[in-house]
Amino acid sequence: MEFFTYLYEDEIKRFFFQKPQVFSKYTERELLSYGLGATLYMPATRPNIHQEILSKKHEGLTSLVIDLEDAVGDTEVHVAEMMLITEVTKLFGEINRGFLRYEDLPLMFIRIRDLEQFKRVTEQLGDAIHLLTGVVLPKFSAKAGEALLETVRQIHSDDHPFYAMPILESALVMQKETRMNELMNIKYLLDNYRDNILNVRIGATDFCGLYGIRRSADTTVYDIAVLRDCISDIINVFQRFDSPYVVSGPVWEYFSAKKRMLKPQLRQTPFRERYGDEGLKLRAKLIDENMDGLIREILMDISNGITGKTIIHPSHIKVVQSLNVVSYEEYTDASNIVNAATGKVGVMKSDFSNKMNEIKPHFYWAKKTILKSQLYGVLHENYTNIDLIKKEVYV
Numbered sequence: 001m002e003f004f005t006y007l008y009e010d011e012i013k014r015f016f017f018q019k020p021q022v023f024s025k026y027t028e029r030e031l032l033s034y035g036l037g038a039t040l041y042m043p044a045t046r047p048n049i050h051q052e053i054l055s056k057k058h059e060g061l062t063s064l065v066i067d068l069e070d071a072v073g074d075t076e077v078h079v080a081e082m083m084l085i086t087e088v089t090k091l092f093g094e095i096n097r098g099f100l101r102y103e104d105l106p107l108m109f110i111r112i113r114d115l116e117q118f119k120r121v122t123e124q125l126g127d128a129i130h131l132l133t134g135v136v137l138p139k140f141s142a143k144a145g146e147a148l149l150e151t152v153r154q155i156h157s158d159d160h161p162f163y164a165m166p167i168l169e170s171a172l173v174m175q176k177e178t179r180m181n182e183l184m185n186i187k188y189l190l191d192n193y194r195d196n197i198l199n200v201r202i203g204a205t206d207f208c209g210l211y212g213i214r215r216s217a218d219t220t221v222y223d224i225a226v227l228r229d230c231i232s233d234i235i236n237v238f239q240r241f242d243s244p245y246v247v248s249g250p251v252w253e254y255f256s257a258k259k260r261m262l263k264p265q266l267r268q269t270p271f272r273e274r275y276g277d278e279g280l281k282l283r284a285k286l287i288d289e290n291m292d293g294l295i296r297e298i299l300m301d302i303s304n305g306i307t308g309k310t311i312i313h314p315s316h317i318k319v320v321q322s323l324n325v326v327s328y329e330e331y332t333d334a335s336n337i338v339n340a341a342t343g344k345v346g347v348m349k350s351d352f353s354n355k356m357n358e359i360k361p362h363f364y365w366a367k368k369t370i371l372k373s374q375l376y377g378v379l380h381e382n383y384t385n386i387d388l389i390k391k392e393v394y395v
Contacts, residue, residue: 001106003037003321003376006059007391015387017328020377024103025133025161033199033246034368035375036107036308038320039063041251043071044080044110050091053105058314060321063107065310068117069138070206081117084110085124092128102131109165111136115147122155129155134163134198139170139206142185149193156196164196165248169203174210174230183237191243200238201310202231204250217254220297222304231304239305241364249301249309252294252316291319295389298323307372322388326373328381334369337362 003020004012012019023035040058042049044066052058066087072080088108094100112118112135122129137148149164156162172182190197204221207230208214215224222228231250238245298309298320309320326334329352337357340348347358379385 001035001062001103003062003325004060004388011391015379015383016377017380018331018373018378021374022103023375024105025107026102029161029163029195029198031371031374032107034307034371036063036199036248037324037376038309038311038317039065039109039248040311040314040317041065041067041071041111044068044084045072045076047083049087050094053091053108054094054100058317060317061106061314062321063109063133065109065111065136067111067136068121069111069113077113077117081121081124085121085128088125088131089128092131095131105131107133109134109136111138113138115144115151118148118151122151129162130160132162134161134165136201137164137166138203140166140168140186141170141172142182142189145186145189149189149196152196153193162196163198164193165198165201166190167201167203168234169206171210173234174207174226176229179230179233180237183233187237187243190245197245199246199248199308200234201248202234202250204231205253215253217293220293220300221250222297222300235304235306244364246308247306249298249306251310251312252297253312254293255313255315291315294319295323305368307368318391319389321376322385324372325376325385325388326369326378327384328379330369331373331378333357333362334366334373337366338370 001024002022007015023032025032027035038061040061040063042064046066049066053064066084068077068080068084091100091105095102108131110121110132112121118135125132135148135152137145140148145166152162152164166186168183168186170182172178173186190200202221204227207227208224211226213224213227215221221231235247238247294316301307301309302323307324309316311317311320329350332351333355336348336351337359340357340359341363345359347356349355350357379387
């Protein structure tokens with residue numbers, strides 16, 4: 001698996017100073033945790049999932065979740081389980097016939113409802129479970145989480161890694177009077193299973209549902225006051241330098257145009273300066289497709305140390321992954337900071353003469369940036385993320 005496989009080799013050379021590297025479920029956990037990118041959710045009742053994966057229908061897709069929880073009606077659960085098992089088993093058959101390698105697959109996860117369903121589905125999958133990178137654990141709690149994580153640990157092996165991705169979306173996490181106690185208890189629990197945790201995810205839709213809130217396409221999660229405060233505390237607990245986890249961005253729910261009340265959230269200048277009139281046309285296209293709100297939220301995610309994002313539409317893949325590519329300036333600063341961390345110097349001027357690089361305060365950021373750069377790549381100095389967003393994807 002590799003980001004931007006839809007680009008030709010000459011385009012990779014033109015855009016990237018350091019090309020994205022190949023990864024799979026067998027990649028070392030710390031690095032792999034940055035490789036989820038745009039994680040596409042699809043209901044387990046969706047037919048022919050294995051054919052979509054075989055045909056690479058969703059160009060650029062590197063991770064997906066087959067959902068048995070909220071995307072499936074309560075009366076559809078049995079059918080959804082049978083369809084999931086059938087589709088994964090068919091895919092496993094293609095592997096056994098030599099038509100596909102494990103390394104060719106996107107990172108695949110199932111999202112389960114509870115422990116009983118988790119055990120039931122994994123038992124029926126048999127050896128086909130080796131196709132999966134792991135399980136998504138919704139409404140994760142300190143009280144019920146240990147039994148789930150213990151089951152993940154039992155499935156995990158060196159030959160076939162299997163990881164958990166807990167979703168923080170319960171009332172105990174959202175409500176202020178219980179939040180910090182619950183977050184700290186969850187953090188303590190995850191630390192005991194660190195080798196089995198790939199990342200921590202944020203369930204913004206469930207959080208909003210607790211208050212009867214639904215954000216519009218003009219509104220990011222950071223504009224909703226109670227949600228912003230909760231996300232802040234999640235970052236505070238799970239991204240501390242001494243025991244960090246990768247935190248993934250919450251889902252963006254919109255993918256079609258509608259009449260809007262608020263002004264567009266993309267500045268004209270970067271598009272006009274880069275491409276002139278063509279750049280302004282691209283900006284208008286992104287706005288028409290409700291992509292400007294998504295772009296703004298991704299940039300806010302990145303500013304807050306969040307990597308990757310849950311998506312519900314393939315049109316979001318390119319935008320999420322393009323914006324997570326590391327710029328040449330970021331990479332150069334990060335490399336200089338890491339290389340200078342010998343104790344001989346405390347501060348130095350950036351090679352770009354526009355900022356101060358303090359070795360100790362910026363070291364954790366630098367390490368994260370280097371890890372991201374290995375998977376997403378590094379742009380050449382004269383290219384920007386807009387160039388990757390502008391590039392058409394043909395399927």
